[in-house]
Amino acid sequence: MGRSLNDGRRYAKFVNSEFESEIDIPLSVTKVSRIIEENSDLLVNTVRKLGEGLEFQSYLVNEAWVFRFPKHVSETLDPLAEKAVSQKLKLSTSVPEIKFVWNHPWGYAETISGYQYLPGISLEHFRREEIDQDCLGRQLGIVLKELHTMTGVAGTKDSDPLATLRTWSEDLDEQLGRMSRRTLSHSQRTTIKSYFDQYKFDLPSSECVLIHGDLGADHILLDELKRLTGIIDWSNHTNGCRYRDFAGMWRWGGDAFCARVLYHYPTQPSVTEMAFVRVMGLVNCISRVILVSEQQNEKLRKPAHTLLLERLSEIANQSLYKPLSG
Known part of the structure; x- marks a missing residue:
């Protein structure tokens, strides 16, 4: 049995007080595929879930793009700021550069971001x-x-x-x-x-x-x-x-x-x-x-x-x- 919305909110606050509320939109491979195609020109051939952390669920699309779906409404996570930083970082190891940022996307309640997949x-x-x-x-x-x-x-x-x-x-x-x-x-x-x-x-x-x-x-x-x-x-x-x-x-x-x-x-x-x-x-x-x-x-x-x-x-x-x- 999954957590109730109130349990989710308590857990989010408990781990990181920046979170305000949990986004209660179930995701599946089919749902993710539809969201990606409705918000971009990408033709989705394959989708698989990469993982889930405190802040995001991540899906790999066409074995080439990682799309992150926030689990909570947050005032502090800023994909546009992350995109700007990713373009300026000059490090001796690879860093994913944010390519997609969809504010108010079709089919989801929070901003979705995507970057080119880094193998490893x-x-x-x-x-x-x-x-x-x-x-x-x-x-x-x-x-x-x-x-x-x-x-x-x-x-x-x-x-x-x-x-x-x-x-x-x-x-x-x-x-x-x-x-x-x-x-x-x-x-x-x-x-x-x-x-x-x-x-x-x-x-x-x-x-x-x-x-x-x-x-x-x-x-x-x-x-x-x-x-x-x-x-x-x-x-x-x-x-x-x-x-x-x-x-x-x-x-x-x-x-x-x-x-x-x-x-x-x-x-x-x-x-x-x-x-x-x-x-x-x-x-x-x-x-x-x-x-x-x-x-x-x-x-x-x-x-x-x-x-x-x-x-x-x-x-x-x-x-x-x-x-x-x-």
């Missing part, structure tokens, strides 16, 4: 031992240096980088209540609460730089040799704290992988900045497990749960403010 497999599908972490760390460190030193690319300012953590801290019991006792034991829940209790919300003021804003393993693409080939989904780009872009990497590989990336990055985090990375990474771990569990996506649930357990094992009985070591 997301890092989310690999375990650490399957990847040359030194090589990938070097590639990501270089790309983040390029991104964070880029000028002349407009972006809104992230007024409070701690806003998400404040919300999670206030609603932590409710959030953990969305996971069954089989998913998290009592001791693991205690570890999570202890980690949040340690956090002092003491992220120092720092230079705002252009950031991806949601650089998780699911947005990092690898080629057949398991080398970096692209970074997708720039819908959350903003001018903000550079270390927000490291939280998703911590979720995937913990302190050790972050250290590999930072070895090739010009600025090293302070103890308080690394604490921010870890607690944001833990939020990413938990929200991913909730998402795939509520979607009843068994293929993604197991790896998401495994990553959460790995990070909990790493942080158990450890200080949130310990210095980073490889």
Whole structure:
């Protein structure tokens, strides 16, 4: 049984307070095909669902175009701004350039955007031992240096980088209540609460730089040799704290992988900045497990749960403010 509209709204608010309401329009391959053809000159031959995240359902059309359908009405997601940024990014890895933006489209209640498909497999599908972490760390460190030193690319300012953590801290019991006792034991829940209790919300003021804003393993693409080939989904780009872009990497590989990336990055985090990375990474771990569990996506649930357990094992009985070591 699916979530009710009220449940969906509570979940959206719970994970990200920017969402206002859920769009209750069921999508199917047939429905997506009709929407694409009604809003463009494309003749649709094939459609398949690529995936579903917190913000979008994504469909691959004609094995060439990815179309994203927002799951919620949002005042902050701006496909036109994302399109402008995608045209200006000059990175040493591929970035999808938005080609289609349909405001008030036929058949859907929110703006639909589309970009040319980038081939690759997301890092989310690999375990650490399957990847040359030194090589990938070097590639990501270089790309983040390029991104964070880029000028002349407009972006809104992230007024409070701690806003998400404040919300999670206030609603932590409710959030953990969305996971069954089989998913998290009592001791693991205690570890999570202890980690949040340690956090002092003491992220120092720092230079705002252009950031991806949601650089998780699911947005990092690898080629057949398991080398970096692209970074997708720039819908959350903003001018903000550079270390927000490291939280998703911590979720995937913990302190050790972050250290590999930072070895090739010009600025090293302070103890308080690394604490921010870890607690944001833990939020990413938990929200991913909730998402795939509520979607009843068994293929993604197991790896998401495994990553959460790995990070909990790493942080158990450890200080949130310990210095980073490889």
